[in-house]
Amino acid sequence: MRYIREVSATAFTVLDLDKSVEFYTRVMGLELIEREGSTARFRGNGARAPVLSLTQGTEPSIDYLVMIAHNIDAMKGMADNVESLGYSLIDRPGTEYPEGKHGFECADPDGFRIRVVGQPANLVPKAREYQPIGISHVALNCGDITKVQPFYEDALGLQFRDTARRTGLVFLGCDNLHHRIALMGGFEKPRVNHVSFEIADLESFLRKAGQMVRDGGHLVAGPGRHDTGDNTFAYFADPDERVVEISTGMEVIDPDNWTPRMWISGMDQWGFGIPLFNEEMRKRTL
Numbered sequence: 001m002r003y004i005r006e007v008s009a010t011a012f013t014v015l016d017l018d019k020s021v022e023f024y025t026r027v028m029g030l031e032l033i034e035r036e037g038s039t040a041r042f043r044g045n046g047a048r049a050p051v052l053s054l055t056q057g058t059e060p061s062i063d064y065l066v067m068i069a070h071n072i073d074a075m076k077g078m079a080d081n082v083e084s085l086g087y088s089l090i091d092r093p094g095t096e097y098p099e100g101k102h103g104f105e106c107a108d109p110d111g112f113r114i115r116v117v118g119q120p121a122n123l124v125p126k127a128r129e130y131q132p133i134g135i136s137h138v139a140l141n142c143g144d145i146t147k148v149q150p151f152y153e154d155a156l157g158l159q160f161r162d163t164a165r166r167t168g169l170v171f172l173g174c175d176n177l178h179h180r181i182a183l184m185g186g187f188e189k190p191r192v193n194h195v196s197f198e199i200a201d202l203e204s205f206l207r208k209a210g211q212m213v214r215d216g217g218h219l220v221a222g223p224g225r226h227d228t229g230d231n232t233f234a235y236f237a238d239p240d241e242r243v244v245e246i247s248t249g250m251e252v253i254d255p256d257n258w259t260p261r262m263w264i265s266g267m268d269q270w271g272f273g274i275p276l277f278n279e280e281m282r283k284r285t286l
Contacts (some may be wrong), residue, residue, distance in 0.1 A: 002070070002255075003078035003157040004174040007135055007181065008048045008120060009066035009099050010195050011056035012242065019239040020054050021126050025219045027236075028197065028244065029131035029208065033123075041098060044197065046134040047122040050252035051197075052096060060240035062192040064113035065138055066099045067156070067174075068120045075118030079104045082155045104157075109147040112140060114156065125194070130204035130211070131137075132197035136231070136247045139193035141286070145170065145185025152181060159255055164228050166266035169229065178229040178251040193285045194235065196245035202232065205248040209234040212246070221281045224268035234273070235281065243284050 014020040014131050024030045030042035031048060038057075041050035048068075053054035055063065069075035079093045090105035090113065097103050100117030107113050116237055129224035142148040152158045158172040161179050168186065171179035184193060199205040209223050212234075220243060235243050268276050 001157050002078065002159070002174065003074045003081070004116075004180075006068050006072050006175060007065060007138060008068050009051045009053070009064075009135060010054040010138060012192075012240075013059065013061045013063055014054050014240050015060055017054060017056040018238060019153050022218040023239050024052060024054070025218075027212050027215045028212075028238075029128070030197075031126070031128075042121060043268055044109075044132040044134040044284045045109045045126045045128055045200075046257070047125050048099075048134050049123040051132075051134045053098065060242060062112065064105070064115045066115045066117065067096075068100070069116055069118045072118035073104055073257065074100045075104065075116055077107075077154075077156065078116060081157070082106050085155050087151065095238075108151045110140075110143050113188065128201065130208045131245065132199060132208075134198055136196040136198035136245075136250065137182060138195050139169070139182035139184065139191075140193050141187040142185045143187060143190050143191045145183060148183055148185065153181070157285060159258070160260050161253070161258065162228055162261045162263060164263040164266045166264070169192070169228070169266075173253070173255065176252050178231070178253055187286075192242065194243040194245050196231075196233075199246050199248040201248055205232050205234070205246060208246055212236060219274060219282060220276060221276050222268075222273040224270045224273045224276060227265060227267055227269055228263045230269075233268075233276070237284060241284055243281070252261055 003065040037147035043049040100120040161171045172181040220235040
């Protein structure tokens with residue numbers, strides 16, 4: 001059963017909210033839509049709002065992911081399915097969040113909170129030149145992949161798309177884009193690997209990468225184009241040394257006629273940017 005329409009937002013705990021707001025507005029190009037107390041929320045060019053929430057804290061972490069169900073009935077069916085498989089709900093169906101109404105929360109086997117909404121909060125899309133539209137995908141470093149992957153597939157209804165032998169990444173999707181979630185297992189301390197923001201097209205992607213470098217963004221890897229998923233990449237470090245990506249052009253697939261593949265190389269198709277598997281990238285993501 002496919003319950004999820006898209007992965008729409010994420011939330012981080014940050015050490016210095018002022019520095020993080022500066023990075024995500026001036027460098028990343030998100031728009032600050034609300035700042036209240038120790039929390040700030042942002043939108044992109046798309047209709048979803050917020051796409052990112054930041055909260056001041058004492059240790060950098062990912063707080064939750066937001067997924068949008070196809071409708072309220074799908075949200076309810078998903079909550080029932082989660083419970084029927086033995087997973088607990090944190091919030092019951094019907095809870096209202098900044099990201100939308102008619103939602104619930106649960107947690108994956110590593111404790112990552114998943115927030116699902118049946119009626120998303122939307123704003124009028126904007127046409128700011130080459131700025132992020134919203135979330136493209138999220139990659140997570142997991143503990144036991146044999147426990148985590150079934151949660152995302154069986155409980156949340158995501159579809160297994162591909163795996164990469166070199167990295168062990170497992171790619172999961174919910175729509176006609178190659179992946180929305182990527183999982184890498186075997187970590188003692190699960191955490192976010194990276195969060196990717198979608199850019200409209202290749203020209204905008206290259207211009208955005210250049211703007212981020214000029215405005216002080218620290219480029220960790222790229223620009224390049226992945227083989228798995230075919231999407232472009234440029235990875236930057238945010239003020240908490242978290243890796244965030246800008247990306248465009250992900251492979252469009254037919255979910256109803258899909259056979260998962262095993263990718264061997266995991267290489268950059270372009271090959272002229274900072275290498276994907278460099279030591280700094282490994283340190284920040286692994």
